[in-house]
Amino acid sequence: MQVTNTILMIRPVGFRKNEQTAVNNYFQEDLDIKNAEIxxxxxxxxxxxxxxxxAKGVNVIVVxxxxxPDTPDSIFPNNWVSFHSNGTVGLYPMYAENRRNERREDILETLExxxxxxxxxxxYTSAEDEKLFLEGTGSILLDRVNEKAYCALSVRADEDLFIEFCEDFEYTPVVFTAYQSVENKRLPIYHTNVMxxxxxxxSVICLDTIxxxxxxxxxxxxxxxxxKEIIEITEEQMHSFAGNMLQVMGQDNKRYLVMxxxxxxxxxxxxIATIEKSSEIIHSSLETIETCGGGSARCxxxxxxLPKTN
Known part of the structure; x- marks a missing residue:
């Protein structure tokens, strides 16, 4: 099964531009307003x-x-945890020290x-001690049906760790590097799921980044x-988070692409027409979150x- 009806989301209490992630997340920008207002x-x-x-029948669990502790990026939980149909939970090593505090046992208890x-x-979190990182389904895109995992390597996506993940979860790895232009330099994109x-x-993909x-x-x-039908986007579209989308299931198993x-x-x-052949599009304004957080709907x-016990 590639698509689920159940989504975990974390409601922020101290969201702002995270200075620790901004060093290599080139999607983040400053807003000239106070953090409390942000x-x-x-x-x-x-x-x-x-x-x-x-409203579309998606089961959203909000925590x-x-x-x-101070966790400005807690709104992006898919980077520290993944939930699998065999009852396994993956916990991931995070690049930014203040993001490591997002991992909470009580969130797993809430799901139970x-x-x-x-x-x-x-x-995999002990890899942080060796300064090696793999940021969940931000770094790893899973084709759960065909058992393939796609990963764009970066400081936040270590190749050896990714291969270890693929061995543990029995996925075939597809490894590459994706770049974006920053001040006339080609630098690695921080997460696979933005391109x-x-x-x-x-698959919606910015091939120009590879x-x-x-x-x-x-x-x-x-x-x-x-x-997979290939829907190619430009780098310009990618910078508006047109690669950062997720297909979910709503009422009566209807498919939606969320962005x-x-x-x-x-x-x-x-x-849009190509997407709508198999998925209705739903979207919502995330302007502040995108500007300060450098992440969007999928993140x-x-x-x-996970399987249900009852």
């Missing part, structure tokens, strides 16, 4: 987004962040209280092998594939 705006965007999802079964945890989205029948022709060819070969309004407004009519949703 957080209030982010909460309003978060609540509106949750309402949009729930409030805590004021202490809601009837989800956690049988086993695979914990690529995998849905059941298609500078190595062999790597680009290999990614395309794997996607086409598995019958921000900024991403939606950058898509062409042809791209805010941790998919829950």
């Amino acid at each position: 957080n209030t705006k982010a909460q309003a965007e978060f609540d509106a987004f949750v309402n949009v999802l729930r 409030d962040d805590t004021k202490s 209280e809601q009837g989800f079964s956690i049988d086993h945890t695979i914990d 690529m989205c995998l849905a059941e029948k298609f 500078d190595d022709k062999k790597e680009r060819k290999n990614v395309l070969k794997n996607l086409k092998q598995d019958g 921000s309004s900024a991403a939606y407004n950058r898509l062409t009519d042809k791209q 805010m949703m941790a998919e829950v594939f």
